[in-house]
Amino acid sequence: VLADAPACLEREELSFIMIKPDGVQRGLISDIIARFERKGYKLVGIKVLVPTQALAAKHYAEHDGKPFFPKLVNFLSSGPVVAMVWEGKSVVKYGRTMIGATNPLASPPGTIRGDYGIDTGRNIIHGSDSVESAQREIALWFKAEELADYTPSTAAWVYE
Ligand code: IDP
Numbered sequence: 262v263l264a265d266a267p268a269c270l271e272r273e274e275l276s277f278i279m280i281k282p283d284g285v286q287r288g289l290i291s292d293i294i295a296r297f298e299r300k301g302y303k304l305v306g307i308k309v310l311v312p313t314q315a316l317a318a319k320h321y322a323e324h325d326g327k328p329f330f331p332k333l334v335n336f337l338s339s340g341p342v343v344a345m346v347w348e349g350k351s352v353v354k355y356g357r358t359m360i361g362a363t364n365p366l367a368s369p370p371g372t373i374r375g376d377y378g379i380d381t382g383r384n385i386i387h388g389s390d391s392v393e394s395a396q397r398e399i400a401l402w403f404k405a406e407e408l409a410d411y412t413p414s415t416a417a418w419v420y421e
Contacts (some may be wrong), residue, residue, distance in 0.1 A: 272278050272348070272410065273350055273352070274351060275305070275353075276353045277345050277388070278347050278386065279386065279402075280293055280343040280385065280386055281336070281384070282339050282341065282342060282396045283355055283383045284385040285342060287385075289377060293373060294345075297359070297384060301415075301419035302348065302349040302352050303347065303348045303411075304346075304348075305343075305346050305411075306346035306407050307343065307344070308343075308402075309344075310340050312342060314334055316401070317333075317337035319401055320398065334390075349419075353395050355395075357388050357412060360373050360388045361374035361375045364384070365378030365379055365384050369391060373386050374420045
């Protein structure tokens with residue numbers, strides 16, 4: 262079967278997904294990982310760290326100057342986060358669908374933010390909003406050698 266499915270053997274799209282300090286403190290790590298895993302996406306990088314303010318500010322550089330920026334940077338560096346890289350077809354766009362809207366109260370049930378959050382400043386998880394953002398964010402948080410390249414034995418059962 263695997264020999265008949267070469268497409269699943271090549272590097273697919275990558276997204277940077279991060280469980281923020283509120284998601285970690287609330288015990289949502291395993292639930293969030295399980296959602297991406299059960300969808301069929303592949304975990305290729307993961308680490309737990311307390312981001313420095315400088316790293317948090319770089320990650321959210323596009324929001325520099327906005328009123329909520331200082332609080333956002335302080336919050337992200339207030340405790341451990343789980344930084345991850347997930348791989349799979351359309352993982353950037355579909356990952357955002359799984360995550361929901363920026364405001365958890367505008368996110369439908371079934372999405373991560375819809376199921377678990379209330380305030381925008383405590384929305385549990387980050388996901389890259391474009392393939393270009395994903396590339397920038399992955400380079401910011403991970404070294405190339407920290408990303409695994411492998412083919413799960415289930416690949417031919419997920420991709421045709
Ligand atoms: P996203 O996380 O859904 O991509 P962005 O607009 O990129 O949303 O904003 C980044 C993060 O900044 C949000 O996830 C949220 O935590 C925070 N944020 C965005 N807008 C506001 C706001 O108006 N007030 C407080 N925090 C905000």
